[in-house]
Amino acid sequence: MPHDVELVNVTKRYGSGAVAVKGISLRIPAATYCCLLGPSGCGKTSTLRMIAGHESVSSGSVLLAGREVTDLPPAKRGTAMMFQSYALFPHLDCLDNVAFSLKMRGVPKAERRARALHFLKLVDLERYASRLPAQLSGGQQQRVALARALITEPRVLLLDEPLSALDPFLRGRMREELKRLQRELGISFVHVTHSQEEAMALSDLVVVMEGGEIVQAASPRDVFERPATAFVARFIGGHNVLPAPAGDGTVAVRADRCRLRPPDAETYGPHLPGTVSAVEYQGPVVRVALATAAGEAVAMLPDDVFHAAPVAPGDAAVLAWSEDDMHALAPSPSDAAAATLTDPLAAA
Structure with missing residues (x-):
């Protein structure tokens, strides 16, 4: 047909x-x-x-x-x-x-x-x-x-x-x-x-x-x-775009699949330390934003999970996620355009 x-x-x-x-x-x-x-x-x-x-x-x-x-x-x-x-x-x-x-x-x-x-x-x-x-x-x-x-x-x-x-x-x-x-x-x-x-x-x-x-x-x-590029992940929303734990490139991780750990807790698997920059109560979930070396990252925590171990702006925390919940992102057209502007050999 x-x-x-x-x-x-x-x-x-x-x-x-x-x-x-x-x-x-x-x-x-x-x-x-x-x-x-x-x-x-x-x-x-x-x-x-x-x-x-x-x-x-x-x-x-x-x-x-x-x-x-x-x-x-x-x-x-x-x-x-x-x-x-x-x-x-x-x-x-x-x-x-x-x-x-x-x-x-x-x-x-x-x-x-x-x-x-x-x-x-x-x-x-x-x-x-x-x-x-x-x-x-x-x-x-x-x-x-x-x-x-x-x-x-x-x-x-x-x-x-x-x-x-x-x-x-x-x-x-x-x-x-x-x-x-x-x-x-x-x-x-x-x-x-x-x-x-x-x-x-x-x-x-x-x-x-x-x-x-x-x-x-x-x-x-x-x-x-599975957003294809960093642009898609950011535009669709609900994702963190983070440096790949090993090697070059970036990965997408859904914010609702991320969890917070205390800075002194033993953490296995991929994680990123940061400082809590904002906390927003949204009813069934609480949005916690962290300032990290890779930029802002967000965890969307179920209300009961957040209130079992609440954090406030200024607190140190570690964003943690499972390897199964991340996937590699392809470069966006805008990334290629930016590379061409900064490096004439990038388009060769």
Whole structure:
């Protein structure tokens, strides 16, 4: 079965010569919720817009369901895009907003309104069909925009940071709604976000981008359990990036797998001495930060474990972990770039 989305050596250059996306290749299987995750400027939105056809591809190919669409306009691709701004027509009620694309296609009024009502029901908004956008909350406006995108029955739905304008409570509710719809409809969603929590909660496939490149593409659990590079480990969060106990390079160790030992205790296995710099009570866990020779390191301790042997800022302590809980990290693209700047021979 063809993948819903396939990118083959896709590059995006802008007029000034800046390269936003650097020869990336990616396959998104059918009926997958995929999140493109990374900081601002990493190339994730440019990638989404090239899939949609709203940005031209400088080189490489875009395939949807096995069909080459690199040079096709957005309307010919079988995708729909939900923009961050929602872009609802203020003078049209919810029903007519959702039905608008069908009106442009010449679908008879009774048919398009019946289909629009069906999609409003899908997002639990049929009772608001006659309301104008200004009479809706932010979350309701988003669901109208979602219904309007889905009424075209796309093979792939593209979402550009759709939850960024919502408050934290609504973001959680809408995450559940998006995942439910994706499963019920059985189509692929490609969702751009800079929120690690959002990507972890929604994705079947997380694609982490840095500097216009894909640095890791895997399931949320694989990305969290085994981040590929120091950048991924730091960006995903919940990890310490530490010097390898033997040899060059760095390792990642989950903060919740680390423990604290008194400075005079006999410690076996990998460990790192330091001074407690901060203690944060977070309910079920306590975050303890240590200043070490390798920089800040963190232990996330269960509440009962911490209070059995509490520490305070200024205390000496030893961060300890098991060899089984660490793994080696590959260099990040940014590490290679920094090496090139400081050492002209590094790129040779």
